[in-house]
Amino acid sequence: MSSTYLGMPALPVFGQGNLNAVESFPLAAKRELGNSQLRANLGHATHTIRDKRLRVVGELPDWEDLRNAGSATKQAVMARLPELLEQFEQNFTARGGIIHWARDAAEANEIVRDLIGEQGADEVVKVKSMATQEIGLNEYLEEQGIAAFETDLAELIVQLDHDKPSHILVPAIHKNRTQIRDIFLREMPGVDPELTDSPAKLAEAARSHLRRKFLSAKVAISGANFAIADAGTLAVVESEGNGRMCLTLPETLITVMGVEKLLPSWRDLEVFMQLLPRSSTGERMNPYTSLWTGVTEGDGPRNVHLVLLDNGRSAALADEMGRSALHCIRCSACMNVCPVYERTGGHAYGSTYPGPIGAILSPLMTGITSEENNSLPYASSLCGACYDACPVKINIPEILVHLRAEDVDSKRGTKKLPSQMDLLMKGASWAFSSGKHLGLLEKGLPLGRIAAGRKKKITKLPGIAGGWTRSRDVPAPPSESFRGWWAKDHRDPAAGAELPDSPNTDSTNTGEQA
Amino acid sequence: MRIALFATCIVDAMYPRTARATVAILERLGHEVVFPAGQACCGQMHVNSGYLPEAVPVVRNHIEAFESQDYDVAVAPSGSCVASVKHQHPMVARSCGDAALEARAEAVGAKTYELSALLTDVLGITDAAAQLGSWFPHNVTYHPSCHGMRLLRLGDRQLNLLQSVGGITVQPLPQADQCCGFGGTFSLKNADVSTAMLEDKTANIKATGAELCSGGDASCLLHIGGGLSREGSSVTTLHLADILASTRENPVSVTGDILVGGKVAR
Numbered sequence: 001m002s003s004t005y006l007g008m009p010a011l012p013v014f015g016q017g018n019l020n021a022v023e024s025f026p027l028a029a030k031r032e033l034g035n036s037q038l039r040a041n042l043g044h045a046t047h048t049i050r051d052k053r054l055r056v057v058g059e060l061p062d063w064e065d066l067r068n069a070g071s072a073t074k075q076a077v078m079a080r081l082p083e084l085l086e087q088f089e090q091n092f093t094a095r096g097g098i099i100h101w102a103r104d105a106a107e108a109n110e111i112v113r114d115l116i117g118e119q120g121a122d123e124v125v126k127v128k129s130m131a132t133q134e135i136g137l138n139e140y141l142e143e144q145g146i147a148a149f150e151t152d153l154a155e156l157i158v159q160l161d162h163d164k165p166s167h168i169l170v171p172a173i174h175k176n177r178t179q180i181r182d183i184f185l186r187e188m189p190g191v192d193p194e195l196t197d198s199p200a201k202l203a204e205a206a207r208s209h210l211r212r213k214f215l216s217a218k219v220a221i222s223g224a225n226f227a228i229a230d231a232g233t234l235a236v237v238e239s240e241g242n243g244r245m246c247l248t249l250p251e252t253l254i255t256v257m258g259v260e261k262l263l264p265s266w267r268d269l270e271v272f273m274q275l276l277p278r279s280s281t282g283e284r285m286n287p288y289t290s291l292w293t294g295v296t297e298g299d300g301p302r303n304v305h306l307v308l309l310d311n312g313r314s315a316a317l318a319d320e321m322g323r324s325a326l327h328c329i330r331c332s333a334c335m336n337v338c339p340v341y342e343r344t345g346g347h348a349y350g351s352t353y354p355g356p357i358g359a360i361l362s363p364l365m366t367g368i369t370s371e372e373n374n375s376l377p378y379a380s381s382l383c384g385a386c387y388d389a390c391p392v393k394i395n396i397p398e399i400l401v402h403l404r405a406e407d408v409d410s411k412r413g414t415k416k417l418p419s420q421m422d423l424l425m426k427g428a429s430w431a432f433s434s435g436k437h438l439g440l441l442e443k444g445l446p447l448g449r450i451a452a453g454r455k456k457k458i459t460k461l462p463g464i465a466g467g468w469t470r471s472r473d474v475p476a477p478p479s480e481s482f483r484g485w486w487a488k489d490h491r492d493p494a495a496g497a498e499l500p501d502s503p504n505t506d507s508t509n510t511g512e513q514a
Numbered sequence: 515m516r517i518a519l520f521a522t523c524i525v526d527a528m529y530p531r532t533a534r535a536t537v538a539i540l541e542r543l544g545h546e547v548v549f550p551a552g553q554a555c556c557g558q559m560h561v562n563s564g565y566l567p568e569a570v571p572v573v574r575n576h577i578e579a580f581e582s583q584d585y586d587v588a589v590a591p592s593g594s595c596v597a598s599v600k601h602q603h604p605m606v607a608r609s610c611g612d613a614a615l616e617a618r619a620e621a622v623g624a625k626t627y628e629l630s631a632l633l634t635d636v637l638g639i640t641d642a643a644a645q646l647g648s649w650f651p652h653n654v655t656y657h658p659s660c661h662g663m664r665l666l667r668l669g670d671r672q673l674n675l676l677q678s679v680g681g682i683t684v685q686p687l688p689q690a691d692q693c694c695g696f697g698g699t700f701s702l703k704n705a706d707v708s709t710a711m712l713e714d715k716t717a718n719i720k721a722t723g724a725e726l727c728s729g730g731d732a733s734c735l736l737h738i739g740g741g742l743s744r745e746g747s748s749v750t751t752l753h754l755a756d757i758l759a760s761t762r763e764n765p766v767s768v769t770g771d772i773l774v775g776g777k778v779a780r
Contacts, residue, residue, distance in 0.1 A: 030706045339693045343710040381697025384664035404564030425565040432555035433571035442527055467705030472740030482521050482530035486549050
């Protein structure tokens with residue numbers, strides 16, 4: 001059968017770049033847990049921002065309505081994404097902007113490199129952007145002999161330290177100010193050798209370092225928080241004003257944006273401008289909101305480009321159960337409330353997107369069979385705090401469970417021997433599929449009592465169950481299950497259930513009583 | 515009222531005392547308790563670990579066991595198992611393309627209550643001391659489990675019942691809404707992170723000065739109690755149902771010993 005190429009890939013394209021972990025989550029987490037300074041920094045920071053968010057969210061009587069509105073808008077966007085993208089392209093182009101479509105990280109990086117090359121530039125200033133982190137743009141440009149300078153203070157710290165961000169909103173959340181001073185002294189050209197670790201002095205050092213870059217750079221690169229389809233307008237929200245400098249001073253502006261960031265109309269922006277700052281920084285309003293629509297005569301950049309990035313988003317969109325992960329507005333509220341993130345930090349997730357949203361987004365974008373990323377959906381106790389905090393109501397726990405099922409299914413029939421988990425689940429499926437089966441197994445409870453011994457606790461279990469007894473005891477089981485007691489002692493309902501036995505009638509006593 | 519007891523697998527096998535306490539409370543209120551003998555487990559462990567085909571027979575068994583018994587409402591002393599029955603069972607039925615089973619799951623789920631929700635919303639219990647004769651002269655703290663709190667939206671139902679027990683002192687637990695780190699197979703697959711979460715939970719519990727920590731989920735209490743025991747603490751865990759069932763005439767006495775952080779004798 002012949003087919004005509006209609007511009008959309010027939011099969012979803014999986015994402016590349018900084019979406020793939022190089023080691024499994026449990027391994028990476030174990031290492032990060034060992035860093036007590038990191039744990040202290042993270043615990044302090046997440047609790048502070050969490051409390052602040054709760055306070056400002058509590059001020060709005062219509063917060064739940066806003067969440068519902070945000071969720072509904074995003075759902076509508078995903079349902080007609082191709083149409084909205086074309087509408088946006090038309091409006092953006094009509095106002096002098098130029099659109100580039102990138103299937104994956106490699107294509108996006110090449111487009112950006114060529115655009116910089118056209119300007120004859122060998123350095124660019126950057127506004128904090130998750131999309132460019134995701135595609136590894138800075139590293140790629142460096143290989144091409146182009147220096148990219150991050151202008152967001154925290155991103156600058158991370159970049160100077162040759163480190164990776166640990167948080168999507170507070171990339172240097174894992175560093176304290178003494179560490180930051182040492183990084184500046186070591187890496188910042190022309191820095192005052194007497195620099196102290198006072199926040200004002202550190203900010204001043206960064207400011208004078210950056211000012212030179214803002215004034216000399218001919219090209220700026222940004223991401224975008226929103227794109228408004230019916231107006232052809234892009235939006236960036238930020239706190240420091242560095243973004244506005246980049247968006248207005250250089251002659252050429254290149255924006256890299258994931259295709260999912262669209263909103264249908266200006267009216268929709270109202271909802272998100274309330275949801276985003278309160279959820280992310282716990283502020284009623286963010287300090288700087290920049291909006292631009294193509295090129296304006298006599299004002300701002302002369303060349304305005306937008307790279308529309310797929311890099312696995314169409315794969316996520318194709319997953320009916322998982323696609324709402326694309327609703328994410330990168331506020332980081334989920335990681336600030338996540339008990340797992342709080343203890344491991346962002347590096348354990350191995351991707352640009354850490355925390356609960358990263359645990360679903362990365363495997364959705366790379367495919368669950370991608371090496372190492374299949375451990376991410378298990379990096380959660382399913383406590384549900386992320387779902388409660390999400391301003392656009394992404395049901396993260398449900399998607400985590402969905403991805404776990406995909407992971408298990410993808411391995412079925414591919415292994416020579418079943419894993420311990422496979423055997424445990426198969427055995428438990430048999431045991432729990434009938435009251436008779438379970439009752440039969442419970443006859444073995446006294447054996448457990450013997451195993452527990454005189455101390456009446458089990459302190460070491462074999463195999464994967466050994467994970468439990470590494471830090472927790474198991475009580476000796478009772479001598480008889482409830483089922484057994486009911487069958488024997490509760491035949492006459494009129495007699496009523498006596499409260500369990502007094503301590504001196506040990507024979508029928510339940511296990512945890514001794 | 516005719517009330518079907520869903521004992522849950524952990525309570526049935528490890529904490530039969532808690533199921534007996536649940537029966538005692540309901541019978542004290544004059545209700546008839548029935549125990550559908552075919553019941554085994556809600557299948558939550560399978561679903562949450564991604565083993566959906568293996569969950570199907572478990573879910574089917576639960577639905578059949580509860581359908582075969584004549585009762586007004588079903589009750590379980592566990593928020594997470596009730597959440598599984600209500601939210602996961604229809605999903606599991608859908609996953610194997612059985613629309614009829616999904617409808618049956620919805621019907622069973624609609625009649626299933628967590629213990630504090632049944633006591634508060636259906637049976638009108640607002641004062642455990644006056645209406646249940648509950649008497650427990652001990653210093654306790656309370657951990658609200660994630661599934662009860664977030665999936666079932668139990669709010670303060672458990673805590674209110676606990677506070678209305680005669681003679682009790684309830685200490686507020688710092689960071690009570692933080693997960694204890696159990697998460698089923700999460701505690702095996704990510705044992706190190708789970709332990710880090712558990713350590714913070716037990717530290718908060720110990721800081722309250724309470725003799726024991728209560729809650730509405732045996733699984734979380736097994737986890738917290740296992741940690742306290744390993745740390746050599748005298749603090750123990752005790753299910754809310756056991757405390758509500760305790761009376762002046764037949765009190766639950768708490769003495770420090772080694773079993774999961776302490777010994778509870780009656």
